[in-house]
Amino acid sequence: MQTLIQSVLALQGDALQTVDVLLADRHIHTVAPAGTLSTEAHQHVVAGQDKLLLPGFVNGHTHSSQVWQRGLIPQLPLELWLANVFDSTPQQLNQFYWGAVSTAVDTLLSGGTCLMDHAYVIPGQEMETVDALVRGYRTVGIRAVIAPLLMDLPFAAGLPSGCLLPQADSPRSVAHLLALMEALIAEFHDPDQGIYIGLGPTGFHRCSDSLLQGCSELSHRYQLCYHTHLLETRAQQRLAQERYGHSAVRHFHDLGCLGPRTSLAHAVWLDDADIELLATTGATVVHNPVSNLRLGSGLAPILKCLRAGLTVAFGCDGAASNDAQNLLEAIKLGTILHTVTDADYQHWLTPAQAVELATVGGAKGVNLSDCTGMITAGFEADLVLYNLNHPSMLPCTDPLQLLVLGRPTDVVDAVWVQGRQVVGQNEVLTVDIAALHHALRQSSLNLRHPQTQHHAVEPHYRDVMLSS
Amino acid sequence: MQTLIQSVLALQGDALQTVDVLLADRHIHTVAPAGTLSTEAHQHVVAGQDKLLLPGFVNGHTHSSQVWQRGLIPQLPLELWLANVFDSTPQQLNQFYWGAVSTAVDTLLSGGTCLMDHAYVIPGQEMETVDALVRGYRTVGIRAVIAPLLMDLPFAAGLPSGCLLPQADSPRSVAHLLALMEALIAEFHDPDQGIYIGLGPTGFHRCSDSLLQGCSELSHRYQLCYHTHLLETRAQQRLAQERYGHSAVRHFHDLGCLGPRTSLAHAVWLDDADIELLATTGATVVHNPVSNLRLGSGLAPILKCLRAGLTVAFGCDGAASNDAQNLLEAIKLGTILHTVTDADYQHWLTPAQAVELATVGGAKGVNLSDCTGMITAGFEADLVLYNLNHPSMLPCTDPLQLLVLGRPTDVVDAVWVQGRQVVGQNEVLTVDIAALHHALRQSSLNLRHPQTQHHAVEPHYRDVMLSS
Numbered sequence: 001m002q003t004l005i006q007s008v009l010a011l012q013g014d015a016l017q018t019v020d021v022l023l024a025d026r027h028i029h030t031v032a033p034a035g036t037l038s039t040e041a042h043q044h045v046v047a048g049q050d051k052l053l054l055p056g057f058v059n060g061h062t063h064s065s066q067v068w069q070r071g072l073i074p075q076l077p078l079e080l081w082l083a084n085v086f087d088s089t090p091q092q093l094n095q096f097y098w099g100a101v102s103t104a105v106d107t108l109l110s111g112g113t114c115l116m117d118h119a120y121v122i123p124g125q126e127m128e129t130v131d132a133l134v135r136g137y138r139t140v141g142i143r144a145v146i147a148p149l150l151m152d153l154p155f156a157a158g159l160p161s162g163c164l165l166p167q168a169d170s171p172r173s174v175a176h177l178l179a180l181m182e183a184l185i186a187e188f189h190d191p192d193q194g195i196y197i198g199l200g201p202t203g204f205h206r207c208s209d210s211l212l213q214g215c216s217e218l219s220h221r222y223q224l225c226y227h228t229h230l231l232e233t234r235a236q237q238r239l240a241q242e243r244y245g246h247s248a249v250r251h252f253h254d255l256g257c258l259g260p261r262t263s264l265a266h267a268v269w270l271d272d273a274d275i276e277l278l279a280t281t282g283a284t285v286v287h288n289p290v291s292n293l294r295l296g297s298g299l300a301p302i303l304k305c306l307r308a309g310l311t312v313a314f315g316c317d318g319a320a321s322n323d324a325q326n327l328l329e330a331i332k333l334g335t336i337l338h339t340v341t342d343a344d345y346q347h348w349l350t351p352a353q354a355v356e357l358a359t360v361g362g363a364k365g366v367n368l369s370d371c372t373g374m375i376t377a378g379f380e381a382d383l384v385l386y387n388l389n390h391p392s393m394l395p396c397t398d399p400l401q402l403l404v405l406g407r408p409t410d411v412v413d414a415v416w417v418q419g420r421q422v423v424g425q426n427e428v429l430t431v432d433i434a435a436l437h438h439a440l441r442q443s444s445l446n447l448r449h450p451q452t453q454h455h456a457v458e459p460h461y462r463d464v465m466l467s468s
Numbered sequence: 469m470q471t472l473i474q475s476v477l478a479l480q481g482d483a484l485q486t487v488d489v490l491l492a493d494r495h496i497h498t499v500a501p502a503g504t505l506s507t508e509a510h511q512h513v514v515a516g517q518d519k520l521l522l523p524g525f526v527n528g529h530t531h532s533s534q535v536w537q538r539g540l541i542p543q544l545p546l547e548l549w550l551a552n553v554f555d556s557t558p559q560q561l562n563q564f565y566w567g568a569v570s571t572a573v574d575t576l577l578s579g580g581t582c583l584m585d586h587a588y589v590i591p592g593q594e595m596e597t598v599d600a601l602v603r604g605y606r607t608v609g610i611r612a613v614i615a616p617l618l619m620d621l622p623f624a625a626g627l628p629s630g631c632l633l634p635q636a637d638s639p640r641s642v643a644h645l646l647a648l649m650e651a652l653i654a655e656f657h658d659p660d661q662g663i664y665i666g667l668g669p670t671g672f673h674r675c676s677d678s679l680l681q682g683c684s685e686l687s688h689r690y691q692l693c694y695h696t697h698l699l700e701t702r703a704q705q706r707l708a709q710e711r712y713g714h715s716a717v718r719h720f721h722d723l724g725c726l727g728p729r730t731s732l733a734h735a736v737w738l739d740d741a742d743i744e745l746l747a748t749t750g751a752t753v754v755h756n757p758v759s760n761l762r763l764g765s766g767l768a769p770i771l772k773c774l775r776a777g778l779t780v781a782f783g784c785d786g787a788a789s790n791d792a793q794n795l796l797e798a799i800k801l802g803t804i805l806h807t808v809t810d811a812d813y814q815h816w817l818t819p820a821q822a823v824e825l826a827t828v829g830g831a832k833g834v835n836l837s838d839c840t841g842m843i844t845a846g847f848e849a850d851l852v853l854y855n856l857n858h859p860s861m862l863p864c865t866d867p868l869q870l871l872v873l874g875r876p877t878d879v880v881d882a883v884w885v886q887g888r889q890v891v892g893q894n895e896v897l898t899v900d901i902a903a904l905h906h907a908l909r910q911s912s913l914n915l916r917h918p919q920t921q922h923h924a925v926e927p928h929y930r931d932v933m934l935s936s
Contacts, residue, residue: 071865071874075807075816234811294873296807296816324860324875333801339543339764343702344934348543348764391901392792394908397539405762406539407792409877433859440862466812 001025001044003416005385007034008048009399010375011055011359014352016399021053023381026419030377050389051413052399054355055373056113056143056382057327058362060286061227061265061315063149064103064117064133065090067440069320077465078233078295078321079159083455085320086155091122093132098439100136100144105428105436106325107142109410111358111403113382113417114143116286116315116366118200118227118265121148123172126180127187134188134195141422141430143382145366147200147227148184150177150215151207158205159457160238161464178214185222194418196225196366203229204248205236209255216257225261225367228252230285231274232266233297235465249274258283263365265315268292268300275301275308284311284365287357289333290324291317303338303347313365314358328408331358335404351404381419386411387426469493469512471884473853475502476516477867478843479523479827482820484867489521491849494887498845518857519881520867522823523841524581524611524850525795526830528754529695529733529783531617532571532585532601533558535908537788545933546701546763546789547627551923553788554623559590561600566907568604568612573896573904574793575610577878579826579871581850581885582611584754584783584834586668586695586733589616591640594648595655602656602663609890609898611850613834615668615695616652618645618683619675626673627925628706629932646682653690662886664693664834671697672716673704677723684725693729693835696720698753699742700734701765703933717742726751731833733783736760736768743769743776752779752833755825757801758792759785771806771815781833782826796876799826803872819872853882855894 003023010019012031020037022030030037039045068090073081090096100117107115117137121129130146137144152174156162172180181199189197199215201207212228219226231237231248240248249270252258260282267285270278278285287302305312314334316325335354342348349357363373372382386403387393390411393402402408415423422430471491478487480499488505490498498505507513536558541549558564568585575583585605589597598614605612620642624630640648649667657665667683669675680696687694699705699716708716717738720726728750735753738746746753755770773780782802784793803822810816817825831841840850854871855861858879861870870876883891890898 068863069865070863071867071870074869075804075818075873076813077811080813290804293801293804293807296811296813299808323870323873326875329875333761336543336758336761339761340767343545343764345544345548345764350543389909391905391908394905395536395538396909397537399539401542402539402791405543405791407794407797437859437862440859441857441864 001419002029002042003044003046003421004037004039005046005048005053006037008051008053008385010053011355012375014356021375023416023419026380028375028377028379028381031375046385046414050387052386052388052403053375054111054384054386055359055375056384056415056417057111057331057358058313058366058373059107059112059115059316059327060263060313060362060365061116061118061288061317062103062325063120063318064099065096065120066318066320067099067102068095070323073320075294077461078297079235079461080455080458081295081321082155083457089120093125093128096129096132097136098436100133101140101431101436102440103325104137104140104142104144105431105433107327108140108415108423108428109412109426110327110329111384111412112327113384113415114362114366114368114372116145116147116198116227116263118147118149127183130184130188137195138193139431140428141417141420143194143372143417145196145198145225146188147198147225148181149200149202150181150211151202152177152211153206153208158239159460159464160235160242174208174211174214177211178218181215181218185224189222189224198225198227200227203236204251205239212252212257213255216255219261223261225263226257227263227265230264230267231269234269237269247271247274249277253277253281261367263313266292266297266300268298270301272304275304275310279308279310284313284361286313286315286365287334288315288317288322288330289337290330291321294321299337299341301341302334303342307347311361311364312357313361327358328403331404351400354404355400381416383416384412385414387413469887470497470510471512471514471889472505472507473514473516473521474505476519476521476853478521479823480843482824489843491884491887494848496843496845496847496849499843514853514882518855520854520856520871521843522579522852522854523827523843524852524883524885525579525799525826526781526834526841527575527580527583527784527795528731528781528830528833529584529586529756529785530571530793531588531786532567533564533588534786534788535567535570536563538791541788543762545929546765547703547929548923548926549763549789550623551925557588561593561596564597564600565604566904568601569608569899569904570908571793572605572608572610572612573899573901575795576608576883576891576896577880577894578795578797579852579880580795581852581883582830582834582836582840584613584615584666584695584731586615586617595651598652598656605663606661607899608896609885609888611662611840611885613664613666613693614656615666615693616649617668617670618649618679619670620645620679621674621676626707627928627932628703628710642676642679642682645679646686649683649686653692657690657692666693666695668695671704672719673707680720680725681723684723687729691729693731694725695731695733698732698735699737702737705737715739715742717745721745721749729835731781734760734765734768736766738769740772743772743778747776747778752781752829754781754783754833755802756783756785756790756798757805758790758798762789767805767809769809770802771810775815779829779832780825781829795826796871799872819868822872823868849884849887851884852880854879855881
């Protein structure tokens with residue numbers, strides 16, 4: 001199967017050029033100057049006029065099951081928000097299937113071809129939960145890394161200055177969790193089908209050192225992405241100092257958990273030494289600007305990270321802390337937000353740089369930079385074709401600036417993932433969208449419940465975090 | 469003509485209730501408990517199930533002609549960005565007409581029923597320019613306040629520490645400008661038709677005291693809105709100290725320009741004394757969060773303003789500094805952005821508060837709080853009906869949170885402005901949308917030109933603003 005995209009404005013390195021792009025099976029076969037590739041009878045030919053072709057973006061961090069919690073959780077700091085999230089987490093396998101489908105659809109229709117699902121899995125039904133997610137992602141045909149959230153410390157351990165709350169949850173042992181991960185890898189890791197398993201310890205705040213290290217060993221053994229939350233909040237920064245006597249970055253480094261396959265979600269509360277240290281390891285920072293504002297987590301030092309040579313990717317984070325799963329929105333905010341941290345505009349992110357973070361940076365963050373993130377011969381064909389004639393892309397000025405700094409809507413004309421076309425004329429071709437919407441409408445009725453803003457942990461949180 | 473909206477979830481004060489709403493001619497006639505108003509033969513009946521009815525938002529600050537500069541101007545601080553904007557400002561009257569139409573359409577389809585156009589007008593063709601804008605707004609049927617940008621100081625006067633650049637512009641005299649405003653008021657101010665003229669001195673940085681005061685006198689005489697830029701940038705804060713020896717807020721106050729009809733765009737660089745002083749005057753601050761990040765202007769102290777009792781409204785600002793004109797996007801960002809300025813989450817804006825700023829606050833900012841911004845009997849019918857069944861509003865959790873914190877798209881089912889339905893089934897009913905898009909596509913070809921990031925003023929700017 002070959003597809004020839006003719007005379008299309010496409011990203012080549014950091015510039016736009018008009019080219020012909022030939023896809024053969026799952027790969028980009030040839031990229032050549034416009035008009036130089038002739039059509040052949042067996043090819044599917046796509047006219048590139050008034051279109052823009054970019055590598056697919058990567059959503060570097062989300063939690064697909066939170067689709068069911070969109071619009072549900074009040075604006076609270078992470079630690080109090082989490083208590084509310086736990087109370088309303090879905091527990092039905094079909095909700096996990098539809099959560100994956102919904103997340104995949106939103107990703108494709110906002111320019112993404114790959115996502116990192118830092119996935120909640122139902123305790124005792126871990127295999128079944130991941131199976132539901134895999135079915136969802138394979139049905140839609142998106143590339144997905146599934147990194148089940150692992151933890152072996154109770155919720156209260158994640159708060160600074162201890163907390164005397166009784167704990168309802170009974171965490172699993174490290175050995176149990178690592179054996180589970182080996183089983184998940186054996187059963188579901190399938191790069192040919194675009195499905196990957198990652199190691200996803202929740203974060204240092206909920207994990208023992210032996211769990212963090214055990215995940216790292218599996219990551220090395222199977223060459224898999226190691227993905228974790230890092231210093232999302234000021235409370236976590238304080239907790240690390242209490243528990244280790246130094247920064248969490250230093251602790252991860254000392255445990256041997258940082259390397260080129262590591263991606264770290266949030267990384268808001270890094271100091272300059274953390275940034276320098278991270279840059280030496282080849283790890284990727286995943287920036288989730290909408291979630292960081294929604295939860296009041298703070299302004300991640302993204303411009304400093306980039307100047308230190310760190311790789312940065314973008315993420316939406318889950319729908320409970322970003323009530324939309326739109327990559328273009330996250331990229332826009334991540335592009336304009338950091339002007340307030342640096343008066344010198346020569347350091348500000350440009351639209352072209354933002355696209356590089358979302359593609360090349362995103363691919364590196366999910367350990368796939370050898371096959372996706374660029375429009376170049378030999379790479380897999382993960383491509384998004386945007387409609388430059390859409391009203392939200394008018395007038396016809398700078399296409400990248402309109403895409404990144406505008407508010408494009410319904411502009412994704414076509415998407416290919418591993419060479420397979422999964423979106424055409426702004427419609428996902430692979431899944432019954434009406435059934436998805438029906439499922440969201442029906443099941444949400446069962447989930448609706450009063451917002452439980454006030455949680456038993458709140459007095460402790462206010463005492464520790466707001467009294468100084 | 470009567471319209472009965474039956475059994476609709478509607479904002480009543482700060483809570484949602486299911487009610488029947490009867491519109492008669494241009495007014496809201498009755499709001500009653502659901503099921504209590506019976507239909508009559510001559511009424512247009514609208515089913516309110518699965519819908520949300522809100523007062524129309526007000527876009528408190530934009531510049532409609534910048535529609536033509538979407539995607540064109542690089543990310544630069546205001547002072548350098550402005551130089552680029554001047555270079556590419558449209559000069560054809562039909563561009564002003566279509567700019568108004570485009571701005572009005574984007575406003576309606578993102579929940580707005582009224583806008584403040586702080587309008588560039590072609591020198592020497594001021595009457596014709598405003599005529600084009602009025603035709604655009606009346607064609608679409610939106611409520612619009614047109615406040616022509618007035619200035620009598622050269623561009624270089626708006627920079628701190630002076631600037632030796634030769635000036636191409638030759639500002640008009642105060643007398644000329646005020647006479648022009650009187651003529652515009654006489655010709656175009658027409659509240660019955662939803663068209664208002666406002667006094668719009670650009671800002672203290674480009675205006676003499678006599679122009680600022682002359683505008684204030686006209687505002688008092690004709691009871692019109694007084695709208696101006698205030699302390700958008702750190703450079704303006706420094707300029708005020710240089711020129712007056714005290715804050716720009718104090719200066720406006722001493723000139724007698726601050727009062728309940730005053731609305732102040734941006735107000736980023738306010739100190740605590742400024743906020744206290746503003747609160748005593750009854751003035752409104754218009755918050756433009758997207759533009760403020762796009763230009764690196766800073767974080768406006770919105771939470772402090774609200775706690776001091778100031779009225780705050782939202783604005784999109786022009787499309788050259790916010791490459792979209794979507795009110796829901798500006799409201800979302802303005803709601804979540806300020807968490808980083810205050811660790812106490814009890815001070816954060818809720819979705820319901822954000823809607824109040826966008827409606828009641830917005831109405832006050834354009835001097836129309838006696839007739840728009842609330843769903844209450846006797847007010848004019850400026851109403852927006854949202855589709856809660858749209859995929860971007862699923863699952864069915866909290867409607868206000870989904871609207872404000874999600875990324876709603878194509879959810880505006882119907883809009884009434886002064887009782888006239890101007891949107892139905894997410895389509896603007898009053899204007900030929902295809903003709904608008906054709907105009908944007910065609911004329912934009914003539915505007916495309918290389919981005920002129922580097923301007924002669926740049927060395928001075930860097931020397932003054934970045935060297936310390």
